[in-house]
Amino acid sequence: MGKKLAAVIGIGQTHHRAKRLDVSMAGLCREAIDRALEDAGLTLDEVDAIVVGKAPDLFEGVMMPELFLADSLGAAGKPLIRVHTAGSVGGSTAIVAASLVQAGIHRKVLTVAYEKQSESNAMWALSVPVPFNMPVHAGAGGYFAPHVRSYIRRSGAPTHIGAIVAAKDRTNALKNPYAHLHNEGTTVESVLASQMLWDPIRYDETCPSSDGACALVIASEDVAASSPNPAWIHGTVMRSEATSAAERDQVNPQASRDAAAALWKQAGITSPIDEIDMAEIYVPFSWFEPMWLESLGFTGEGEGWRLTESGGTALDGRLPVNASGGVLSSNPIGASGMLRFGEAALQVRGLAGEHQVDGARKALGHAYGGGSQFFAMWVVGSDKPTS
Amino acid sequence: MRDVAVVGFAQRQMKEFDGSPTCVELLVPLFEECYGQTGWTRHDVGFWCSGSSDYLAGRSFSFVQAVDAIGVIPPVNESHVEMDLAWAMYEAWVKIQTGEVDTALVYAFGKSSAGTLRRTLALQLEPYTMTPIWPDTVSLAGLQARAGIDAGLWDERAMAEVAQRSLSDAEANDYAIRRGGSSVDELLARPMYADPLRKHDCAPVTDGAAAIVLAAGDKAREVRDHPAWLTGLSHHIDPIGMGTRDLTRAPSVQRSAAALDLDGVEVAELHAPFSHQELVLRRELGLADDVAINPSGGALVSNPMFSAGGIRVGEVARRIWSGDVTKGLAHATSGPALQQNLLATLSSSPTDQEGAS
Numbered sequence: 001m002g003k004k005l006a007a008v009i010g011i012g013q014t015h016h017r018a019k020r021l022d023v024s025m026a027g028l029c030r031e032a033i034d035r036a037l038e039d040a041g042l043t044l045d046e047v048d049a050i051v052v053g054k055a056p057d058l059f060e061g062v063m064m065p066e067l068f069l070a071d072s073l074g075a076a077g078k079p080l081i082r083v084h085t086a087g088s089v090g091g092s093t094a095i096v097a098a099s100l101v102q103a104g105i106h107r108k109v110l111t112v113a114y115e116k117q118s119e120s121n122a123m124w125a126l127s128v129p130v131p132f133n134m135p136v137h138a139g140a141g142g143y144f145a146p147h148v149r150s151y152i153r154r155s156g157a158p159t160h161i162g163a164i165v166a167a168k169d170r171t172n173a174l175k176n177p178y179a180h181l182h183n184e185g186t187t188v189e190s191v192l193a194s195q196m197l198w199d200p201i202r203y204d205e206t207c208p209s210s211d212g213a214c215a216l217v218i219a220s221e222d223v224a225a226s227s228p229n230p231a232w233i234h235g236t237v238m239r240s241e242a243t244s245a246a247e248r249d250q251v252n253p254q255a256s257r258d259a260a261a262a263l264w265k266q267a268g269i270t271s272p273i274d275e276i277d278m279a280e281i282y283v284p285f286s287w288f289e290p291m292w293l294e295s296l297g298f299t300g301e302g303e304g305w306r307l308t309e310s311g312g313t314a315l316d317g318r319l320p321v322n323a324s325g326g327v328l329s330s331n332p333i334g335a336s337g338m339l340r341f342g343e344a345a346l347q348v349r350g351l352a353g354e355h356q357v358d359g360a361r362k363a364l365g366h367a368y369g370g371g372s373q374f375f376a377m378w379v380v381g382s383d384k385p386t387s
Numbered sequence: 388m389r390d391v392a393v394v395g396f397a398q399r400q401m402k403e404f405d406g407s408p409t410c411v412e413l414l415v416p417l418f419e420e421c422y423g424q425t426g427w428t429r430h431d432v433g434f435w436c437s438g439s440s441d442y443l444a445g446r447s448f449s450f451v452q453a454v455d456a457i458g459v460i461p462p463v464n465e466s467h468v469e470m471d472l473a474w475a476m477y478e479a480w481v482k483i484q485t486g487e488v489d490t491a492l493v494y495a496f497g498k499s500s501a502g503t504l505r506r507t508l509a510l511q512l513e514p515y516t517m518t519p520i521w522p523d524t525v526s527l528a529g530l531q532a533r534a535g536i537d538a539g540l541w542d543e544r545a546m547a548e549v550a551q552r553s554l555s556d557a558e559a560n561d562y563a564i565r566r567g568g569s570s571v572d573e574l575l576a577r578p579m580y581a582d583p584l585r586k587h588d589c590a591p592v593t594d595g596a597a598a599i600v601l602a603a604g605d606k607a608r609e610v611r612d613h614p615a616w617l618t619g620l621s622h623h624i625d626p627i628g629m630g631t632r633d634l635t636r637a638p639s640v641q642r643s644a645a646a647l648d649l650d651g652v653e654v655a656e657l658h659a660p661f662s663h664q665e666l667v668l669r670r671e672l673g674l675a676d677d678v679a680i681n682p683s684g685g686a687l688v689s690n691p692m693f694s695a696g697g698i699r700v701g702e703v704a705r706r707i708w709s710g711d712v713t714k715g716l717a718h719a720t721s722g723p724a725l726q727q728n729l730l731a732t733l734s735s736s737p738t739d740q741e742g743a744s
Binding site: 071247 | 440443445446447451454455457459460461462464465466467468470474477478482484485487507510511512513514517518621622623624627638639642722723726727
């Protein structure tokens with residue numbers, strides 16, 4: 001028994017800002033939902049089920065906010081599920097929504113992921129002391145900096161590679177009207193001149209904290225057939241590994257490699273660098289671009305930085321990465337993964353506007369979370385999957 | 388739809404965890420029990436999904452370290468819902484329906500005793516208007532009970548009869564943290580706690596965890612002589628607005644019931660943390676008088692947050708495995724005053740699949 005075909009027929013996102021003081025949580029979600037429904041040509045009444053995703057409840061200070069949001073999400077009287085898989089949640093949420101269609105249970109599923117970080121204090125929310133756990137209190141950058149340093153040591157990458165990624169993504173974001181950061185004139189030199197925060201991660205190599213949401217409408221084959229421009233789902237995958245283990249490779253986690261292998265197999269892809277036209281990869285700190293390029297199998301191990309350095313991941317490169325500006329330019333954490341998935345779908349529909357990659361017909365959406373231990377990915381294409 | 392059955396179930400329901408264990412310490416023995424029941428190792432599990440709550444745990448990412456309980460390497464196909472175990476089971480059931488996997492182990496956990504539960508749950512309310520007023524869970528349930536009494540739908544005696552039956556049935560449940568029936572008159576003579584609720588009308592604060600194993604087709608038959616086939620699953624949510632809902636009704640229960648075939652149900656495990664909520668549920672479900680309700684004692688005798696709904700599924704499954712019943716109904720609830728509800732029918736036969744929304 002195989003999965004039924006499913007496609008993204010509607011995509012909506014908010015304008016991302018540090019503080020969206022003009023909307024409530026409900027208003028933020030509706031901004032994305034209304035755009036996605038308009039794109040899909042559907043009304044809320046026509047939606048069969050709703051899948052909500054966001055990162056920790058403490059980020060907004062509401063326990064299980066989908067309960068109070070039920071009316072405004074249009075979920076009243078419908079099935080509603082709330083997914084939470086750390087930073088990968090936006091991707092996982094899209095995958096759960098897709099599975100409702102792929103299983104043949106629903107035909108039209110609306111999924112929305114959001115984070116309104118300005119409602120609370122993310123640093124506080126991540127710093128609650130937990131019994132029997134070693135407190136880090138270093139923020140995400142402090143947690144990941146040793147991974148980056150380890151990558152540099154292992155790969156022999158020159159130390160300006162991270163700055164190349166940051167300058168590229170911030171320049172791409174100028175073409176994306178929804179992006180949070182529109183930092184004109186960001187160059188490799190200006191990134192390298194920015195303050196060192198967690199050596200080797202500089203200020204301009206980190207993601208912002210954003211308010212924002214993303215929504216997708218995922219439909220069955222028959223519904224998608226009447227859509228002018230569906231993005232067909234060719235493969236979805238989730239993999240997790242435990243936090244505590246001396247043998248974990250946090251630079252290139254096995255869960256990531258396993259997920260990529262399963263994804264490429266599902267999507268019938270044997271050479272990702274040749275068959276994927278563009279990738280939206282979860283890069284909250286610039287050095288994660290070369291790290292994930294290797295882990296995903298776009299390059300050999302230790303070679304990811306060479307692709308970045310060659311300009312291969314630029315908008316006109318061999319594998320454009322984060323044409324939207326990526327997580328480095330907008331990071332509403334719970335939504336960030338779905339934004340990657342949604343941007344990949346926009347690209348294969350040819351609807352990405354100024355940051356459209358010419359001829360993009362097959363794209364990767366990628367998200368990771370926790371201590372580099374939760375992974376969610378999908379491949380979408382302009383054409384129906386053949387396998 | 389593929390034939391999918393519940394083939395494993397393990398639970399812990401206790402007044403307080405002994406000491407202050409981590410989730411890992413709590414879950415490892417539950418997984419061991421599931422492996423014992425199925426003859427599997429972790430490598431035989433195709434998909435994992437957990438349910439828990441960051442607010443209950445008092446920290447962000449409460450589920451992250453629970454993954455450690457599964458083991459380390461190799462990584463697993465895994466997800467998490469910020470919901471009760473019953474919805475984690477639903478996600479796993481959907482995953483099996485895609486054909487991607489044949490088996491799943493789902494689990495949930497929560498330590499309600501770590502805080503003041505009724506106050507913690509107030510944080511589920513509309514944050515801009517209701518949370519600042521801090522109406523707690525028990526008070527909201529009191530309003531709901533009063534609404535039903537004022538409408539002439541039930542009275543304090545009917546509520547006490549629910550409690551009396553639950554406390555008596557709980558005498559046979561090793562996991563119940565409150566048990567021992569006396570008489571309806573004796574219960575009615577006890578003092579009010581949150582008028583019109585007495586303490587026995589309210590679920591006790593409970594710590595706990597539970598795990599359920601699902602398997603499709605022949606995989607299920609390999610594990611059990613009498614697998615508990617999931618013949619129908621349906622769940623819906625209502626608006627939260629306490630002032631605009633008719634608190635004596637639960638439209639999402641009615642809607643879910645309409646999607647299923649409840650004819651021939653012999654036993655129903657209803658997730659009713661307050662005695663009058665069982666009365667609401669019975670009315671919405673239209674169950675016949677001879678249906679055995681909550682033979683485990685139900686949530687009134689132990690209500691571990693985020694696993695109590697799924698435990699209802701496990702309790703029905705156990706009775707089908709043993710051959711005591713051939714068809715049962717399990718119900719899970721979430722949100723204040725029965726806002727969100729899930730129904731599952733379980734049967735000794737995989738035929739007659741019903742709606743699954």
